[in-house]
Every structure is written in structure tokens, then in C-alpha cells.
Amino acid sequence: xxxxxxxxxxxxxxxxxxxxxxxxxxxxxxxxxxxxxxxxxxxxxxxxxxxxxxxxxxxxxxxxxxxxxxxxxxxxxxxxxxxxxxxxxxxxxxxxxxxxxxxxxxxxxxxxxxxxxxxxxxxxxxxxxxxxxxxxxxxxxxxxxxxxxxxxxxxxxxxxxxxxxxxxxxxxxxxxxxxxxxxxxxxxxxxxxxxxxxxxxxxxxxxxxxxxxxxxxxxxxxxxxxxxxxxxxxxxxxxxxxxxxxxxxxxxxxxxxxxxxxxxxxxxxxxxxxxxxxxxxxxxxxxxxxxxxxxxxxxxxxxxxxxxxxxxxxxxxxxxxxxxxxxxxxxxxxxxxxxxxxxxxxxxxxxxxxxxxxxxxxxxxxxxxxxxxxxxxxxxxxxxxxxxxxxxxxxxxxxxxxxxxxxxxxxxxxxxxxxxxxxxxxxxxxxxxxxxxxxxxxxxxxxxxxxxxxxxxx
Numbered sequence: 001x002x003x004x005x006x007x008x009x010x011x012x013x014x015x016x017x018x019x020x021x022x023x024x025x026x027x028x029x030x031x032x033x034x035x036x037x038x039x040x041x042x043x044x045x046x047x048x049x050x051x052x053x054x055x056x057x058x059x060x061x062x063x064x065x066x067x068x069x070x071x072x073x074x075x076x077x078x079x080x081x082x083x084x085x086x087x088x089x090x091x092x093x094x095x096x097x098x099x100x101x102x103x104x105x106x107x108x109x110x111x112x113x114x115x116x117x118x119x120x121x122x123x124x125x126x127x128x129x130x131x132x133x134x135x136x137x138x139x140x141x142x143x144x145x146x147x148x149x150x151x152x153x154x155x156x157x158x159x160x161x162x163x164x165x166x167x168x169x170x171x172x173x174x175x176x177x178x179x180x181x182x183x184x185x186x187x188x189x190x191x192x193x194x195x196x197x198x199x200x201x202x203x204x205x206x207x208x209x210x211x212x213x214x215x216x217x218x219x220x221x222x223x224x225x226x227x228x229x230x231x232x233x234x235x236x237x238x239x240x241x242x243x244x245x246x247x248x249x250x251x252x253x254x255x256x257x258x259x260x261x262x263x264x265x266x267x268x269x270x271x272x273x274x275x276x277x278x279x280x281x282x283x284x285x286x287x288x289x290x291x292x293x294x295x296x297x298x299x300x301x302x303x304x305x306x307x308x309x310x311x312x313x314x315x316x317x318x319x320x321x322x323x324x325x326x327x328x329x330x331x332x333x334x335x336x337x338x339x340x341x342x343x344x345x346x347x348x349x350x351x352x353x354x355x356x357x358x359x360x361x362x363x364x365x366x367x368x369x370x371x372x373x374x375x376x377x378x379x380x381x382x383x384x385x386x387x388x389x390x391x392x393x394x395x396x397x398x399x400x401x402x403x404x405x406x407x408x409x410x411x412x413x414x415x416x417x418x419x420x421x422x423x424x425x426x427x428x429x430x431x432x433x434x435x436x437x438x439x440x441x442x443x444x445x446x447x448x449x450x451x452x453x454x455x456x457x458x
Contacts, residue, residue, distance in 0.1 A: 020143075026197060028153075030193075032154040038162065039158075041066075044178050048175055058113075066117045068121060069119075072217050073122050073126070074220070074404045075217075077128070079400060082399065082401055086137065086399070090193055090197060093123045093124065104116035105178075129407055130403070137198075137399050148384060151387070165181075213265060218246065219251045223415075228415060231422045270394050270398060277456065278455065280409045281452050283410055284409050288414075288417040289354065290414075304362055304432050305360065322374055326377070339453075340454050342385050343454075347446050352379075354376065358439035362432075417445075
């Protein structure tokens with residue numbers, strides 16, 4: 001165990017090569033299961049409504065409850081990892097996520113299922129920032145890039161395969177396996193993490209910034225709620241306006257607490273690092289564009305192009321496969337072009353592929369869609385250095401918080417993108433016209449993200 005112990009300054013000793021491979025397996029599996037639960041349940045909703053007698057409101061909470069706590073507790077999870085130990089918090093998060101998955105799979109009522117999904121999100125909020133900190137601490141640039149690439153590739157695969165896996169399990173087995181599948185995977189990852197993940201913590205942190213943790217949870221939870229339910233309840237409805245107001249006030253309090261606190265959870269000085277701030281901004285712009293469009297793409301494929309539900313789900317598989325296939329080549333491209341130009345090139349390809357989809361019309365088929373999907377897949381793979389650049393721009397003692405900030409940017413920008421594109425689609429004369437306008441708007445945001453990356457990332 002000597003090669004896994006923390007050094008006296010709290011940083012992690014570098015793992016041996018064999019353990020390095022196991023660590024990357026932990027990163028890939030943990031990233032896969034936490035991302036999979038964003039989408040895997042959607043196909044099972046009609047079955048849940050029938051077998052559990054769930055109302056439409058309950059079904060919405062089955063989907064959004066996970067996202068709500070996942071986004072709401074991520075910053076807190078990052079700071080807890082820095083203070084109490086990244087491996088300890090990672091394993092704790094995996095244990096919470098696995099237990100909640102078991103409870104969800106055994107649920108006999110909609111209320112129990114919703115509660116289990118909320119707890120699942122809390123576990124995932126501990127896993128993700130701790131995992132990114134483990135990837136960053138004690139590793140050189142190349143190892144950090146590899147770890148982030150494994151995480152992003154596993155996430156891309158999970159997003160693409162989620163509806164396919166959920167549909168297959170629901171149709172051929174039982175809806176409960178959508179959640180029970182996480183249990184053996186969770187136990188396996190916990191066992192691997194105990195062996196392969198080196199322990200580390202911020203040795204200078206004496207306590208948790210409770211006011212910062214509390215206000216961050218309020219900010220992110222209120223913002224997530226407003227963005228998730230704004231289109232359904234109405235952006236001017238009292239509930240949404242009140243939620244937005246609570247989020248704004250809590251954000252102001254959070255900034256004040258972090259600026260003047262003795263041991264702030266998020267040291268605002270981190271944002272003075274150009275690569276950190278630029279990387280976060282580029283991530284936000286990417287999320288605004290890509291996630292906002294993909295939410296409506298299934299409707300477009302089925303309602304406009306006439307794809308079946310199965311074909312609609314399979315349409316994203318080539319994208320995921322290309323991300324996985326191209327990712328090993330990205331370090332070579334990065335060494336020749338640099339992180340900034342590599343990420344910028346990737347974002348430009350993503351924007352071009354999105355714009356190409358916007359020109360598809362009724363009667364077009366799989367052959368017309370496939371080139372655009374492939375371009376988006378290659379471009380997404382080339383954005384892998386973005387996460388590594390953000391994590392590498394901050395001190396290792398703040399790796400957990402940095403991972404939390406990056407993860408929050410990724411999650412919240414996606415929700416905001418869905419809201420923005422939804423407004424564009426809803427205000428257009430037809431869904432097809434609105435979807436095309438939303439695609440072009442999203443592509444423009446991604447192009448801005450490419451410009452930011454080119455300027456700020458070394």
C-alpha cells in the first residue's frame with residue numbers, strides 16, 4: 001500500500017503502472033454509470049406509469065430528481081473530497097449511489113422511486129468531482145489528459161447508449177433492471193477504488209466551509225429547478241420566478257461568503273488563471289449548444305424524418321463509437337497543435353455537424369444524417385483536452401473544487417441550453433423551422449466557445 005499512501009503534504013503518491021490501469025477502469029466505469037442514469041430511465045417511463053400507477057408529475061420527478069440533486073450538491077462534493085480525502089469521498093459516493101439504485105429497483109411506489117432517485121443524485125454529486133480530483137492529483141499533464149479523456153469518452157458512450165439500454169432492459173426483462181444494473185457495477189467499482197485509487201486531501205484545510213456549502217446547494221438547486229420546469233410551468237409563473245429570485249439572492253450571498261470567508265470552499269482567485277476561466281466558459285458554451293439541441297433531436301428524427309423510436313436511439317451510437325475510437329489519437333493531435341487549437345478545432349467540427357443537421361428536411365434518411373453525426377463525434381473527441389486544461393490550471397489542493405466547478409458548468413449549461421433552444425422552438429411557426437433555428441443558434445454558441453479556447457488554453 002505504500003504506493004497508494006498520501007504524502008505528508010496531502011498530495012497523492014503516484015500509482016504504479018498496473019494500478020494506473022485499474023484507476024482508469026474506475027474512472028471509466030464511474031463516469032459511465034453516473035452519466036447513464038441521466039438518460040436510461042426515459043424509455044421506461046410508460047411502463048413505470050402503468051405498473052406503479054405514477055402520475056405525470058411523479059414521472060417528471062423520476063427524471064429530474066436525479067439531475068436536481070446531482071447538480072445541486074456537486075460543488076459541495078468537490079470541497080468534501082478536498083477536505084476529507086478524494087478516495088474516501090469517491091467510495092462514499094459510490095456506496096450511496098449503489099444503495100439508492102438498489103432501493104429504486106425494489107421500489108413498489110412512485111414516491112419511493114422518486115426518493116431513491118434524489119439520493120442517487122447526491123451519490124453521483126460526490127463521485128464526479130472526487131473522481132476528477134483523483135485524475136488530477138499526483139499526475140503529470142499526459143496522465144491527467146488520459147484520465148479526463150477516459151471520463152469524457154465513457155460519458156459520451158453512456159449518453160448515446162442510455163435510451164438503447166433502457167429500452168432493451170424494459171422490453172426484455174423488467175423496468176427495475178434499469179436501476180438494478182448499477183448494483184453489481186457499483187460494488188465492482190468500490191472494490192477497484194479501494195485498491196487502485198490513491199488517497200489525497202488538502203492538508204491546509206481544517207474544516208468545511210458550511211456557509212459556502214449551504215449557499216451553493218441553494219443556488220444550484222434553485223437554478224436547476226427553474227431551468228427544468230420553466231417551460232412546463234411558464235417562465236413567468238410565481239413558482240419559477242420565486243425559484244429564480246432565490247437563486248439570484250443565494251448567488252450574491254455565496255460570492256460574499258467565498259470572498260470574505262477564512263477558508264472558502266471556492267477560492268475566487270482560481271478564476272484569475274486564464275486557462276481555468278477560459279476552459280469553464282468554453283465548457284458552458286459547448287453545453288449550451290450541444291445539450292440544448294440533442295434534447296429535441298429525438299423529436300425531430302421521429303416527427304420530421306420519420307425514424308422509428310429504435311432507429312432514433314441508434315442514431316447516436318456512431319457518435320459514441322467515434323468518440324471512443326478517436327480519443328486515443330487526441331494526445332498526438334494535442335502535442336502537435338496544443339490544447340487550445342485542438343479544442344477549438346473540435347468545437348468547430350461540432351458546430352459544423354450541428355449546422356448540417358439543420359438543413360435536413362422531411363424525406364431525408366439515415367444516409368443524410370450519418371455524415372453530420374460522424375463529424376460531431378470526431379469533434380467531440382477533440383475537445384478532450386478541455387477538462388485536463390481546467391484541472392491542470394489550479395493547485396492540486398483545490399482539485400476537488402475545480403472538478404466540481406467544471407462539472408457544474410457542464411451540467412447547468414446543458415439545462416440552460418435546453419431552456420434556450422426550447423424557447424426558440426416554441427416561438428417558431430413550425431417545429432421544423434424552430435429546430436433549424438435552434439441548431440444554428442447553438443452552433444454559433446459553440447463557435448464562440450472555439451474562439452475562447454483558442455485564446456485562453458495553452
